[in-house]
Amino acid sequence: MSGVKRRRNFDDDDGYRDFRPRMPKRQRVPPVVQLCKEMMPDIRTLGETVKAFEEDIKFLSEAIVNEFGNEEYFRDALLKTFYAVVVEQPHKQPAIALLVMVVNASNPVAGKSILNHFFSKLQQWCDNSIDDGFQVTSNETGPWNKVKLLLRFLSLLSPMILEDELLSLYKKLFELSVGLNNSEPDKRNPLSEAIYSNTLLNVPYLFFFRRENESLRQKVSKLISEVEVQYTMKKTDLSLVQEYNKNFPYEPIQWIQAVLPNVKRVLANDLQQLAELFPDYSHLLKEQAGDQGFNDPLTLPSVDQLKPFSGLDRGLGSVDGMWRVPRYSFRVYLANEIGEFETVVPFTTYAGMLFKDIVIDIVESLEFNRKEVAKQVITLDLFFKPGIFTEPGQSIAQLVALHEENPIITTYKIEDLAIEKILSMIFKLPNVSHPSAYFYTLLVEICQNSPKAIAPVFGRAFRFFYHNLDALDFELKLRYLDWFSIQMSNFNFSWKWNEWEGDALKFGETFFNPKVTFMKNLIKKELRLTSNKSDVEDSLTDVFRPFTDSSFVPSQDLYEYYQSFFKGYEISEDQIKDNSLFFTESSLPFSDLVQQIVNYFHKQPLDRNISELVSILEKMKVDNETIVVDFNRLAVTTLVQVLVFSGNRSISHANKYIGDARTELLEILGKIEASQEQKERWIVEAIIRYWNCNSQNGYLIADTCKNFDLISSKSILDFSFLDDKGRNWGLVDATSIESTFRVLSELSSRRDTSVETFIFVFERLVEIASNVVEELGLSVDSELSASMADPDEMQDESADLQKLDCSWKYEGCMGFVKSVLRKYADEYASALEKLDSIINERVTHQQTKRTLQGWCRELSEL
Structure with a gap:
């Protein structure tokens, strides 16, 4: 065996262990699981590739017909996928409905099963609407919004459903909305308005696949006429939720006022508007027996059961919650801004209202997948009749030229429609449905996907809000500031500042001008968002460079503040520096004692004795009483600024110093001869003056002191409104x-x-x-x-x-x-x-x- 190594048999139990990596055995995926992995993504993206649509319908329908009754796993996966698309991406509902009806033509049992599933979901959401224990997820749009979407889908299935059974759903919902509306004759009922508007908005979908059905038209016409007579319109204008305080740039329209006229117009003239809106899938639709019905009648909650929930203020969902106050149209891209044509489908048309409704549903229900939302809202046009919108990415200059050449050419931009609707959610009053960061990052995502097309759309929105700043609601000015600053920080702080130079030159010396205030706050915010100040400064023109001073109050005011501690002793402005402790300046007579206080608080809490701190303060008082105006004020200010200075590396650092010193501070403050209100004023002022170069830090640290019960909420507010x-x-x-x-x-x-x-x-x-x-x-x-x-x-x-x-x-x-x-x-x-x-x-x-x-x-x- 010389020269030959014996190979050990590692499989034998001979004392040796095999340390070679073992690859896990590849588990064989069951065929049905593999099929679902391949099919369900295709269903979710159905319609996104227009050229492959017909082929996709054929392939998917054949697979469903063959597999539906074989495996429960397949059935469950299919129904879950159908449902998710229907309620999260409502623009794809017609494609899913077509697929279901093609399946139904070949396999009525499968069709019936799918229909039953959606009807049971409809009943489930009606039941959830009066459930006190209903758990809301972050992307929950609300029970009644789900009812709207499910009714829309069932309406699309009208060729396969018994006509009267389908219309009975509408009748019941309209009767419920009327009952709620009449329950308090002199008061607006938010839920009534939601059900009324949502149900009406769905009516045209009954004709998506049945435009030639004269019997259905007559029944629908009668139903709408009855509702129009029975439903008493209550126009309630709430100035508290209006986006503008004066000089509205457009006439806002309430949804409740616009929906019926829009629906009536789209159903008139032999459904002409409907034919121009919905794509024609009739050549793909197989003959339907039209005999499918629901197993049970829909059971709706009673008016009395719904009364506690009818204010829609109990957190049942984001879209339902939008009806809590009157819903108005919201505009950004006005015709007079660019020429005599619109770039967004008007809200006074059925199409305009429907597009806005769909964008809201996509943005709200797909909140967990921002990238998908960004993709879907900009490709919404793929799911409607070609020719409604211009080619994506066309500039306003190109549209102006095209419109001059051919005045009847479409000028609607899908980008404008999507961005305007997302902005309406950012600027929604009284509340935003999700943390604003979601909407801001969504807009960033949309722009990053197509910067050349979207950046100019943002620019026009920036200009619109800036032009109307004088009238814009106070809180919305802050939201505009946040959105603008985040967009700029994501795009290299680039903005054409010269457009605003006239206002800066004319009103730059005023204090309360809203446009100058906005410019100053914007530049300060941009400076806080970057570690490289030059990024911001380099983007500014000379007119705006003075606004890069991030001071809360001017240097003269800060000088006067510190000088006010002294009598017969002059300080100099050179002694006041950003992020440094003024009272430790070596030229001040008690700087060494203040440094001892700094050293005291740098010790671990267990190594400190408050008597040492008291002795230092007493020596400060005795040695300097001839030059100090009010030693109590000086003592409080010094202690607070020492702690803020010691923790100036970060907010958490400051929190630690203040938290560790809380007991000592409270003991010393208790001995100070001044009112509690006065002491709290000194504390807040000391913090904000120390952080004069970054007042955001100052106010956050004031919050820390409030949380440690060193000051009250009122003291911060009182200081702010001086x-x-x-x-x-x-x-x-x-x-x-x-x-x-x-x-x-x-x-x-x-x-x-x-x-x-x-x-x-x-x-x-x-x-x-x-x-x-x-x-x-x-x-x-x-x-x-x-x-x-x-x-x-x-x-x-x-x-x-x-x-x-x-x-x-x-x-x-x-x-x-x-x-x-x-x-x-x-x-x-x-x-x-x-x-x-x-x-x-x-x-x-x-x-x-x-x-x-x-x-x-x-x-x-x-």
Whole structure:
């Protein structure tokens, strides 16, 4: 055996172990599982490839006919896939319905089984609508929205279903909507409006595959006529949820008002509009017996059962929740902005309303798959009649040229339609259905998929909102700021700033001008979103470079703040530096003692003794009482700024220092001879002044102090709304405004909290507005709009600008009131008597009083 190695038999039990990697045995996938893996993705993407559509229908229908009754696994997978497409991608419903009916023609048992499945789902969602324990997922659109989508699908199956059975579903739903509407004659019923509008919107789908059915037309016509007579329209205008406070750029239309006229028009003239909207699949549809029926009649909840749920304010789903307040059309791309033609199918047409409804359903129900949403909303046109939209990616300049050459050519852009509808969800009042980040990142995804086509669409939207900033709702200005800044940060901060130079030059010295305020907040926000400041600065023109100063208050104000601690002792502006502790400047007489305080807080909590800290403070007081105005204020400010300075690397770092020092701070604060309100004011001011270069950090750290019970919510709000030489940072600075909403939202989330702080904010804003009216010298009966200077016709520029700035301050203040009343309607509705008292006691200007009282009356509708 010399020279030959004996190969060990590792399979023998001879003491050796085989350490060679073993490949797992390849498990054989059952044929039915493999079939489902191949078929179900094809069903989910049915219709996306137009050229392969006919072949796909043929292949899939044959496979379903052959396999449906063989394996339960296949049946379940198929029904789940059908259902998911129907409720998550409603634009594909006609394709799925065609597939089902082709299957039904060859295998009626399979067709009946599929029909039963969808009917059972319809019944299930009707039952869920009165279930207190219904669990809502993040992408849940709501029971009644599901009913809408399932009814639409069943309507598409009309060739295979008994006519009267299908129409009975419509009749029952219309009767329910009428009953709910009549249950309180003088009050709007949100659920009634939802069922009425959703059901009407589905009616044309009855004719998708049956346009020549005269009997069906007559029955539908009769049904619609009955509903029109029975349903009492209640037009309820709620100014609290209007996107604009004045000068609407377009006339908003309520869904409830538009749906019936739209449906009647699309069914008129021998269904001409319908033929121009829906694709013709008749050559693919096999003859249907039309004898399929439902096993049981649909059982709807009663009006009494639905009453507790009819406000649609119980979190049953995102789309259902949109009916909580009156739903209005929302526009961004107006004809007069580009020429005498529209780029979005008008809301006053059935097609325009339907497209918007479908985009909402895709965006809301597919929230878990942002990439798929981005793809589907931009390819929506593939599922409707060719020729409705222009070629994707055509520029406005190209459309203008084409329209001049041929005025009847279509100018509708699928990009405009999709983006406008997503923006309507971002700008929806009173609430956004998902965290705003979802919509922002969705728009980024859409743009990244096709930047050349989408970037100009965004640009037009940016310009539209900027042009209407004066009138835009106060809260929506923040959402616009967020969206704009996120888009810019994702696209190299590129923007044509020169377009805004005129406003910056004309109004740059004012404090409350909404456009200048927006520019300043935008640039500051962009600077916070990047670690490379030059990225932002390089994108700006010279006019905007002064706005790159990220200071909360100007350097002179900061100097005056620190100088106010001293008497007979002058400090210099050079001693005040960003991210450094002013009181440790070596030239200050007590800097060494402040450094000892810094060293004290750098020790581990267990190694500290508060007596050491007290001794340092006592020495500071004794040694410097001749130059210090108020040592109590200095002591509080020094302690707070030392902690903020020590934790200035990150918010979590600051939280740790403040949390560790909480007990010591409370003990020392307890010995300070000053009111609690005064001490809390000093704390907030110390934090915000330290973080003057980044007030967002300052307000977040103030939140930390609030969470550790060192200060109250009210103290932060009180500081934000201080009037200083006619300026009020809490009305214009985005970080301060965000802080106000954040503080109130946290209080609102605690259901057992007092409404005192909410009343304080209302009272403070009303007081500011009333003071502005006095400053403008208005009589109690005068209209504010009539007294405002026209920016384009200023004579004495300085005086007129000052008057304009006061008017902008008033409008900003009233806009803030409107936003907090809407956003925290439950809290304010419980304090109406107190609000009324504040209005009557503090407001003499009649226009202001009428506006505030009108908003308070509307609170019960939210």
